[in-house]
Amino acid sequence: MNLLPEGWPWWIAGAVALFWFIGAHNRLVRLRSTALQAYGALDAALMRQLDFVQNHVIQTEPGAFGPGELTSAASLRAAARQFGNMLGATRKRPLDPQPMAALGTALHAMLAAWQRQHGDPAMVFEADGTLSRPAPLGSDGDDPAVASVAVPIAWPEASAAPEIARGQFNQAVLNYNAAIAQFPAMLMAFIFGMRRAMPLI
Numbered sequence: 001m002n003l004l005p006e007g008w009p010w011w012i013a014g015a016v017a018l019f020w021f022i023g024a025h026n027r028l029v030r031l032r033s034t035a036l037q038a039y040g041a042l043d044a045a046l047m048r049q050l051d052f053v054q055n056h057v058i059q060t061e062p063g064a065f066g067p068g069e070l071t072s073a074a075s076l077r078a079a080a081r082q083f084g085n086m087l088g089a090t091r092k093r094p095l096d097p098q099p100m101a102a103l104g105t106a107l108h109a110m111l112a113a114w115q116r117q118h119g120d121p122a123m124v125f126e127a128d129g130t131l132s133r134p135a136p137l138g139s140d141g142d143d144p145a146v147a148s149v150a151v152p153i154a155w156p157e158a159s160a161a162p163e164i165a166r167g168q169f170n171q172a173v174l175n176y177n178a179a180i181a182q183f184p185a186m187l188m189a190f191i192f193g194m195r196r197a198m199p200l201i
Contacts, residue, residue, distance in 0.1 A: 024185050028194060031179050032095070035172040035197060039094040042169045042200065045162035046087060046107070052157040053080045053114060076113040083110045095173075097198035104201055107153075114156050124152045125160040127167025151201075170199035 057077050086106040090099040125131060155162050177196045180189035189195075 021188070024188055025192070028176075028179055028185065028189060028192075031172070031176040032194065035095060035169065035176045038165070038169040038172040042162075042165040043087065043091055043094075045165040048159075049155050049157055049162055050080060050084055050087065050110075053110065054084075056156075072113065072117045076110070076117055079106070079110040079113040082106050095176075095195075095197035097196065100198040100200060107200070111153070111156070118156075124154045125163045126152055127163055127170075129160040129164050166200055170201075173197045173199045 053076065057073065057080065083103075083106040086099070086103045090096075090103045093099050152163055153166070180186055180194050180196065
């Protein structure tokens with residue numbers, strides 16, 4: 001006597017597909033959550049750098065600047081203000097490529113303005129926190145649109161913390177992007193509106 005219901009292979013196939021769907025969905029959600037948590041740490045590190053730059057601008061006496069330096073100080077103040085605005089906008093949608101790209105542009109504008117006013121070397125750290133090299137902030141050929149996520153940034157306040165946070169966020173984004181690009185997970189990502197994120201370069 002056959003005790004199995006008619007069409008049982010389809011029931012088994014359906015159960016397997018359901019378990020796969022749940023597992024794949026949970027994996028994508030977990031990777032997305034990891035990227036969001038990593039951005040929280042990066043946001044805190046970026047805020048500290050912004051505070052450092054703004055406090056330096058406020059504490060510097062106007063009489064300490066020459067005629068040309070006044071322009072560079074005003075440029076730094078404007079760049080820091082724009083970077084602060086982009087931080088606030090990106091905080092709402094950290095995995096949206098457009099705000100992240102704008103944040104990267106504002107960051108490099110602030111770094112360039114800082115370099116024009118403070119050309120002395122700064123310590124550069126790798127993403128794992130190890131010392132990379134003493135170097136000026138940025139370079140004349142830097143292009144945020146094509147810069148590698150592996151290239152370390154010389155931060156105004158010399159610290160390994162922001163580079164570690166940036167490295168962790170970028171890696172989390174790369175892992176998330178790789179997951180939603182795989183078939184058939186990409187179908188699920190499309191259904192739930194999960195789009196590729198952008199690292200901070």
